[in-house]
Amino acid sequence: MTPSSASAASSSSSWFSGIVRGRSVKTPAGSGSGSISNPSAASEGFPGSRKNQMRGVLFKYGPKSVQVAFKTGDFNQQVIFIGGLTDGLLATEYLEPLSISLEKERWSLVQPLLSSSYIGYGTSSLQQDSFELDQLIGYLINKENSEGVVLLGHSTGCQDIVHYMRTSFACSRAVRGVILQSPVSDREYRATLPETASMIDLAATMIKEGKELELMPKEANPDAPITAYRYHSLCAYMGDDDMFSSDLSEDQLRLRLGHLSNTPCQIIFSMADEYVPEYVDKKALVDRLCRAMGGAEKVEIEYGNHALSNRVGEAVQAIVDFVKREGPKGWDDPWH
DSSP states (O other), X not given: OOHHHHHHHTOSSOTTHHHHTTSOOOOOTTOOEEEEOOOOOOBTTBTTOOTTOOOEEEEXXXXXXXXXXXXXXXXXXXXXXXXXXXXXXXXXXTHHHHHXXXXXXXXXXXXXXXXXXXXXXXXXXXXXXXXXXXXHHHHHHHHHOOOOEEEEEETTHHHHHHHHHHSOOGGGGGXXXXXXXXXXXXXXXXXXSTTHHHHHHHHHHHHHTTOTTSBOOGGGOTTSOOBHHHHHHHHXXXXXXOOSOTTSOHHHHHHHHGGGGGSOEEEEEETTOTTSOTTSOHHHHHHHHXXXXXXXXXXXXXXXXXXXXXXXXXXHHHXXXXXXXXXXXXXXXXXX
């Protein structure tokens, strides 16, 4: 951020309030935000913090009890982290050092809990996640005078972001950039498991019988209860979650991802991702994904695992570099 844009960020009225203040973001009476802090200590080379501890504010952004978010930094521009299946707060090891690096650039890091967080993913959907993400951004605009956000997705959180950016939700216009970290195919990974084929058939049958919201047998997904719809979405060819599979054609990828061509995008791909089957040519896949998104920036992390826990420094550097370049640059910029 330049000094002039930082000054604009401190203005008392949000550039987006004209649209959103007509839409209510309901919050239960008496709810508010609470401060969570940690003792100061030096660890992992980051002064003032202990590993996997962060100082910030916990706040409610919607009416459901699960709809809380944790924010580090107190700035008018935010990076929103959307985790993958089973993820919640502090989902990846790069989040703590990322929050410190973002604060130096006058950006806040926001980690929301959605209805799909932890074991809730099996009974939720991309549409539900998108609705709650819109509520969160609306809160940041109305309560924090946000001047725009960058969405950072990890794993299946990338699907949430792609879906959200396709919606007509008003707050999607506040998104100034998109980062997809480890956008991989749940379908291709699950196809390596022996029970998947028969369970896809069962899910398809249940959906045809109008039972899409009923639960699948436990053996379909031992980690969490899962509906026939969400199982089919994650595991079936061209299911709603099937966005990054290597066997999709160029036209199919453009159909799924092409709407992102109007938004600055970055793909951070782990070249040793354990959730990508060995037969997949990772370099070719990430090139195809970038083309389908209209020329997204490509960052290949050699030897990086799925969560980049073994390449934390490279992950943080790539994210911060992108945010500094593509974030809000002025009061009127989001409209042009």
